[in-house]
Every structure is written in structure tokens, then in C-alpha cells.
Amino acid sequence: MSLFTFELHATDGAARAGVFHTAHGPLPTPIYAPVGTQATVKSLTPRQLHEVGAILVLANTYHLYLRPGDERVAALGGLHRFMGWNGPMLTDSGGFQVYSLAGTRGEASGKSSLRTIDDDGVTFRSHIDGRRHRFTPEQVMRVEENLGADIAMVLDECAPPTDYDYNVSALRRTHAWAERCKAAHTRPDQALFGIVQGGIFPDLREQSARFLVALDFPGYAIGGLSVGETKAEMHATLDATLPALPADKPRYLMGVGTPEDLVEGVARGVDIFDCVLPTRVARNGQALLRTSKFNMRNARFADDPAPIDPTCACYTCQTFSRAYVRHLIVAQEMLAATLLSIHNLHTMLTIIKECRAAILEGVFAAYRAAFWEARRRAAAHDQESQIES
Amino acid sequence: MSLFTFELHATDGAARAGVFHTAHGPLPTPIYAPVGTQATVKSLTPRQLHEVGAILVLANTYHLYLRPGDERVAALGGLHRFMGWNGPMLTDSGGFQVYSLAGTRGEASGKSSLRTIDDDGVTFRSHIDGRRHRFTPEQVMRVEENLGADIAMVLDECAPPTDYDYNVSALRRTHAWAERCKAAHTRPDQALFGIVQGGIFPDLREQSARFLVALDFPGYAIGGLSVGETKAEMHATLDATLPALPADKPRYLMGVGTPEDLVEGVARGVDIFDCVLPTRVARNGQALLRTSKFNMRNARFADDPAPIDPTCACYTCQTFSRAYVRHLIVAQEMLAATLLSIHNLHTMLTIIKECRAAILEGVFAAYRAAFWEARRRAAAHDQESQIES
Numbered sequence: 001m002s003l004f005t006f007e008l009h010a011t012d013g014a015a016r017a018g019v020f021h022t023a024h025g026p027l028p029t030p031i032y033a034p035v036g037t038q039a040t041v042k043s044l045t046p047r048q049l050h051e052v053g054a055i056l057v058l059a060n061t062y063h064l065y066l067r068p069g070d071e072r073v074a075a076l077g078g079l080h081r082f083m084g085w086n087g088p089m090l091t092d093s094g095g096f097q098v099y100s101l102a103g104t105r106g107e108a109s110g111k112s113s114l115r116t117i118d119d120d121g122v123t124f125r126s127h128i129d130g131r132r133h134r135f136t137p138e139q140v141m142r143v144e145e146n147l148g149a150d151i152a153m154v155l156d157e158c159a160p161p162t163d164y165d166y167n168v169s170a171l172r173r174t175h176a177w178a179e180r181c182k183a184a185h186t187r188p189d190q191a192l193f194g195i196v197q198g199g200i201f202p203d204l205r206e207q208s209a210r211f212l213v214a215l216d217f218p219g220y221a222i223g224g225l226s227v228g229e230t231k232a233e234m235h236a237t238l239d240a241t242l243p244a245l246p247a248d249k250p251r252y253l254m255g256v257g258t259p260e261d262l263v264e265g266v267a268r269g270v271d272i273f274d275c276v277l278p279t280r281v282a283r284n285g286q287a288l289l290r291t292s293k294f295n296m297r298n299a300r301f302a303d304d305p306a307p308i309d310p311t312c313a314c315y316t317c318q319t320f321s322r323a324y325v326r327h328l329i330v331a332q333e334m335l336a337a338t339l340l341s342i343h344n345l346h347t348m349l350t351i352i353k354e355c356r357a358a359i360l361e362g363v364f365a366a367y368r369a370a371f372w373e374a375r376r377r378a379a380a381h382d383q384e385s386q387i388e389s
Numbered sequence: 390m391s392l393f394t395f396e397l398h399a400t401d402g403a404a405r406a407g408v409f410h411t412a413h414g415p416l417p418t419p420i421y422a423p424v425g426t427q428a429t430v431k432s433l434t435p436r437q438l439h440e441v442g443a444i445l446v447l448a449n450t451y452h453l454y455l456r457p458g459d460e461r462v463a464a465l466g467g468l469h470r471f472m473g474w475n476g477p478m479l480t481d482s483g484g485f486q487v488y489s490l491a492g493t494r495g496e497a498s499g500k501s502s503l504r505t506i507d508d509d510g511v512t513f514r515s516h517i518d519g520r521r522h523r524f525t526p527e528q529v530m531r532v533e534e535n536l537g538a539d540i541a542m543v544l545d546e547c548a549p550p551t552d553y554d555y556n557v558s559a560l561r562r563t564h565a566w567a568e569r570c571k572a573a574h575t576r577p578d579q580a581l582f583g584i585v586q587g588g589i590f591p592d593l594r595e596q597s598a599r600f601l602v603a604l605d606f607p608g609y610a611i612g613g614l615s616v617g618e619t620k621a622e623m624h625a626t627l628d629a630t631l632p633a634l635p636a637d638k639p640r641y642l643m644g645v646g647t648p649e650d651l652v653e654g655v656a657r658g659v660d661i662f663d664c665v666l667p668t669r670v671a672r673n674g675q676a677l678l679r680t681s682k683f684n685m686r687n688a689r690f691a692d693d694p695a696p697i698d699p700t701c702a703c704y705t706c707q708t709f710s711r712a713y714v715r716h717l718i719v720a721q722e723m724l725a726a727t728l729l730s731i732h733n734l735h736t737m738l739t740i741i742k743e744c745r746a747a748i749l750e751g752v753f754a755a756y757r758a759a760f761w762e763a764r765r766r767a768a769a770h771d772q773e774s775q776i777e778s
Contacts, residue, residue: 323465323471325470331457335431
């Protein structure tokens with residue numbers, strides 16, 4: 001499909017900088033996507049999202065299928081028009097949410113009170129009203145085509161990452177469903193990505209990558225990580241998986257992660273990331289900084305006239321003091337979530353842009369070393385401050 | 390005080406168009422001020438407030454005195470810098486909130502479990518932690534000077550509007566406190582306005598206006614309205630009060646009101662309005678239109694691709710459908726409050742700008758007639774629709 005060309009502009013070690021072309025414009029990679037679960041990145045307007053530097057936005061198929069309904073979104077002109085975002089968008093398959101229902105994630109059994117998986121698909125109950133629904137690969141393709149994001153994901157089965165036998169049987173379904181999704185998918189303006197599974201097991205990951213690459217998707221995701229395994233396990237899994245994927249297709253690490261995860265993912269050759277973390281922790285009063293994080297509710301900020309991060313160029317840091325942000329949190333004002341979401345997304349988007357620039361200049365290894373050195377120094381300083389006080 | 394000059398540019402019947410000059414820029418009058426109770430107009434950034442056309446913003450002294458504390462705000466550079474609003478600001482005296490505590494408003498007694506009024510001031514308990522505090526005229530001047538708004542209000546006593554005897558005794562205190570506020574007030578960059586009280590009684594209102602005008606304030610407010618009296622009583626009170634105020638000073642109708650109240654207030658010679666209504670009802674899913682209002686949660690909007698008001702130029706109406714706004718409300722997304730606050734404030738600010746333009750062109754009577762005719766037609770249409778459905 002010629003629409004979805006991926007140009008690789010530079011590599012630096014395993015790290016890559018490129019551009020993935022979509023129907024709603026180019027994605028400079030590596031890239032980080034804010035998450036707009038219910039067709040809104042919580043507390044932000046699309047204009048604010050744009051100002052903060054977002055290019056790609058993710059929405060959740062499970063949530064939008066249930067409410068307001070994918071057919072309704074299609075009748076209203078598709079997801080882009082519905083939520084007022086004219087840039088590139090990505091939808092997941094809804095599978096992860098279905099498996100996560102009622103805390104069943106990580107369970108070895110395929111059954112729970114809320115969902116039942118069989119070889120043909122998954123039956124689940126809505127978290128909103130308890131009604132029964134069924135996702136098959138063909139049904140999910142219909143839903144994602146109705147939503148109309150630029151990148152859609154195949155339906156897969158998310159297994160607990162450290163259970164080998166479960167991963168073997170889940171992989172069988174994941175691969176069969178990937179084939180069925182590819183056969184059912186029809187929109188020429190939508191890139192369908194395959195999803196590599198296999199838990200933390202290198203042999204399963206390699207097997208999964210080989211199978212999916214043979215199906216020839218315009219891009220490949222790595223699923224089933226950041227769900228309980230250690231950082232070392234995540235990194236080892238990436239090291240085993242990424243070399244098995246073709247260099248001329250974008251690689252998407254689903255649901256990851258923190259500032260550290262971005263830098264380490266890029267170092268291993270990941271091109272696309274998404275995570276709810278920056279906006280979710282914003283709603284709990286947490287500010288992400290390049291080198292650490294702050295609980296902005298802390299009384300030590302009550303009289304602090306400095307911006308959250310004096311080196312940050314975001315609207316929040318250019319306009320407001322830590323004291324004001326803390327006041328908004330303590331006074332339970334909605335603006336606290338907005339200002340912290342702006343800052344946290346800006347931090348993530350700045351880090352990923354810096355990674356890209358460093359790769360293009362051939363200095364990514366130095367950038368990565370400096371990033372970790374700054375974090376070590378900040379942690380040591382925090383410890384000193386705690387001893388002093 | 391030469392800083393606070395009021396230029397009257399045009400009159401049309403009793404309606405007036407002018408400019409009141411403040412330390413943070415000129416106020417074109419008539420003007421409507423959004424309310425930022427806790428140093429934030431709920432759910433909006435100052436940038437969004439500016440984009441929606443706001444010029445003057447009100448903040449509440451009672452709330453800011455308790456949290457984060459007026460001395461803290463002063464140490465952080467004052468209210469403008471604290472909340473990132475560089476335009477003109479106004480603070481009330483906190484009196485109204487103190488009298489409203491625990492639903493004691495409208496009570497004939499000066500005592501309640503939460504506050505006690507005596508001739509020297511009012512003792513009250515914080516709604517946050519129950520601790521005792523005391524406001525005297527001198528203390529309130531100190532607090533308002535710490536906050537540093539461009540317009541500050543004297544401490545007054547708000548009496549139930551239809552109780553003559555209570556209003557007679559309340560007026561005695563209100564006048565004595567106005568004198569003490571004027572004597573205690575020191576900031577040359579802050580305009581201190583007197584507040585006319587007297588309930589719905591023309592003789593008391595005229596007496597109050599005469600007393601305050603003799604003290605020579607740079608502006609006068611009309612307090613104690615929109616608190617339970619009928620619209621006819623409010624209008625009669627304005628008709629009795631406004632002619633007793635000097636033409637060369639701005640008149641501020643406190644806590645009023647609806648789109649209709651703006652037009653009728655302007656018609657009687659009011660220059661400044663404030664009201665929480667547009668942002669408060671926004672958080673309940675209500676959209677204000679020039680001619681009516683919508684409950685945006687209503688299922689009839691679920692598939693409606695039209696903007697809330699097809700004639701509206703606000704960001705919300707230019708970007709989103711009724712269906713999307715309804716989805717955000719049903720999905721309990723914070724963005725619903727933001728988008729409806731933008732729309733509702735834009736509606737109020739547009740109406741007040743249209744009033745001003747009509748006065749300057751000498752066609753305010755026709756504007757007012759057309760405003761009411763459009764509302765009558767919309768109401769008739771709503772009734773027809775209800776009969777049909």
C-alpha cells in the first residue's frame with residue numbers, strides 16, 4: 001500500500017529516525033502518542049494538544065465501540081471530525097481492555113465473570129451496563145474502520161507475560177486472528193499493524209515476529225509488555241524481538257511508558273510509543289520532569305514562585321508557579337489536571353523530539369548517557385534534601 | 390484619583406457606553422465579568438478566557454482569604470500574577486459569602502452557627518475546616534489590598550431583600566462600614582467601589598445611594614439583588630437606584646445574571662455585571678443560547694452533527710458537534726465543562742458587546758426589542774416541537 005511509506009532517515013546504533021506517512025499527514029519517528037481513551041485526551045482541547053506538540057493521538061476501540069458507538073462516530077464523519085483532531089490517529093483493537101476487565105489481567109484462565117475467550121473471538125460484558133458483546137477479528141475490523149483512525153491494530157490475545165504455556169496457546173489464537181484481521185480489513189486509507197506477542201520468552205517473540213512479518217503488515221507492534229514484568233525483562237524482550245522485525249517498517253511499543261522507557265525503547269529501535277501515564281498522573285497531582293517527578297500537592301510548594309520545571313517551555317511553566325498549581329490541587333480545581341497534563345505531555349514530547357534530533361545528529365548514545373546521568377544526579381540531590389530536612 | 394477615570398462615550402435612553410480606566414487596562418462598558426472564585430474561572434486557562442473575549446475577571450475574597458491566603462498571594466506577586474491573568478480584575482468583599490454560609494441567607498436573624506454580625510464586623514467559621522475568622526471593614530481592606538485587584542469592594546451587610554426592618558438596620562451598618570473601608574483603603578492603583586443596599590425598597594435604596602455618593606467613590610455597586618426577589622422587583626429597584634447615582638461613575642450590578650438580565654440591566658444604566666451562571670450551568674451540561682438554553686445531556690443530541698449554536702463563533706461551536714458535547718457529558722469527561730464554559734461565556738460576552746455597539750450606534754431600543762422577539766419566537770418554536778413530538 002503505497003500510502004503508508006516509511007522513510008528511514010538515520011540510524012544510530014539500534015536507534016532510528018524516520019517518517020511514517022499517513023492519510024492525515026506524516027509522523028516523524030520516534031514519536032510518542034497521548035491517549036484519548038473516550039475520544040478526548042482528558043482535560044485538554046485539541047488546540048491545547050496541538051500547542052503541546054502532539055502529532056499522533058490514540059483512542060480506545062473498546063470504549064468508543066460501547067459509547068458513543070462506532071457506527072454513530074462513522075455517521076458523524078469519523079473519529080477525526082468527531083473529536084476535532086485533524087492529525088494522525090491510532091486505535092487499538094479493544095482486546096487489551098477486554099482482557100483487563102474486572103482485574104482478570106494476569107490470570108491464567110481464559111474465563112472470568114466478565115469475558116470468555118474462544119478460538120473464534122471473545123465474549124465480554126460492558127463495564128458500563130453489564131450487557132454482553134462479542135469481538136471477533138472481523139467485527140473488530142468493522143469497528144476500527146468505522147472509527148477511521150490512520151493506524152488500526154489487529155485483535156490479539158494478551159497473555160500474562162511470564163506464563164510460558166499460556167503464551168504458547170495465546171500465540172496460536174493471536175496469529176490466526178492476525179490472518180483473519182488482514183483478510184477482513186478493507187480501508188485503503190488505514191494502515192493495519194500486526195502485534196507481536198509471546199510474553200517475556202525470546203523464542204516465542206521471534207516465532208511471532210516471523211509469522212507476522214510473513215503476512216506483510218505496513219507496521220508491527222510489540223504487545224503484552226509493561227504489564228507486570230521487570231524492566232530487565234522488558235528490555236531483554238525488546239532486544240529479542242526488534243531485530244526480528246523488518247527495518248523498513250515502523251515498530252510500535254504498545255502502552256509504554258515513562259520518560260526512561262522512551263529513551264530505552266528508542267535505544268533498542270522502537271519508533272512509536274503511547275501511554276496514559278502523563279495524563280493519568282496529572283489528574284493525581286503528579287508532575288513529570290526529565291530527571292524526576294514531583295507530587296505537586298506537597299506543602300513544600302505552597303509558597304514556591306518557581307515554575308514546575310524552570311527549564312520547561314510549556315504554557316504551564318511559562319505562566320504559573322508551583323504555588324499556584326498546588327493551590328489548584330488543594331482547592332480541587334479542574335484546571336490543575338489541565339495544567340499538569342499540558343506540562344507532563346510537553347515533557348514526554350520534548351524527550352522524544354530530543355531523541356529524534358540526537359539520532360539525526362548521530363549523538364544518541366551521548367544523549368542517552370546524559371539523560372541517565374541527570375537522573376542519577378537528581379536522585380542523589382533528592383536524597384540529600386531528605387537527609388537535610 | 391485620576392487613574393480611575395470613567396469616560397461616557399454615548400447614552401441611548403438610560404443605557405450607557407463608556408470606558409473605565411484601570412491599572413491593568415481599559416474596561417469598555419457595559420461589560421460582563423466571568424467569575425474565578427478560587428483564582429481560576431473553573432476549567433479554563435487564562436489563554437482560553439482571553440480567546441473567549443473576557444476582559445474583566447472577578448475573584449472571591451472570602452475563598453482566597455481562606456485558601457491559599459491573601460498574604461501568600463501578595464508574597465507571590467498578587468492575584469494577577471498568581472493566576473496568570475494580566476487584564477483588569479475585581480474582588481468582592483467576601484461579605485456575601487460570609488452571610489451565605491450554611492444557608493443562612495434570607496434569615497432575619499444576624500446569628501447562625503457559622504457567623505455572628507455585630508457593629509464592628511462579622512465573625513464566621515471557615516467552610517473548609519470550621520476555624521473561626523473575623524472580617525472587619527479594616528481587615529477586609531487589608532485582604533483586598535493583598536490580593537491587589539484593580540477594583541475592590543467595601544464590606545457591606547446583605548439583608549434579605551423583602552424585610553424592611555432588617556434592611557433599615559443593615560443599612561446603618563453598611564454605611565458605617567463603607568466610611569471605615571474608605572478611611573482604611575490605601576492602594577492608589579486599586580479603585581474602591583461603594584455598595585448601595587436597601588432591599589427592594591425605593592426609599593432605602595435612594596437613601597443608601599445619597600449616603601455613598603457623598604463619600605465620593607470612583608464607582609458604585611448595587612448589591613443584594615438576584616437573591617430571591619422577582620424580576621419585576623429587581624427592575625423596579627434598579628429604576629429607583631440608578632438615577633440616584635452620578636452619571637460620571639460606573640455602576641456595577643453584583644452577581645447578575647442571565648442573558649435577559651444583561652439586556653435589561655444595560656437598558657436601565659448598568660455598566661458592569663458578573664455572574665457564575667455561565668460556568669456553573671456549563672458544569673451541569675447546560676448550554677446558554679442567545680434565545681434559549683439546551684440540556685446537552687438530552688438524547689436528542691446523540692446523533693446531531695450541528696454545533697450547539699450554528700450562529701456562534703466560539704471555539705466549541707466552530708470545532709465540535711452537539712453529538713460530541715453530549716458524548717463527553719455522558720462519558721463524564723472533564724472536557725465537557727471546558728467546552729460548555731467556553732460557549733456559555735462567549736454567548737454572554739457577545740451579548741454585552743452587542744449591547745455596547747447598539748448604544749454607540751444609537752439603536753439600543755431596537756436591539757433590545759429584537760432580543761426579546763427572538764426569545765419569544767424560540768419559546769413558541771420549542772412549544773410547537775414539544776406538541777409535535
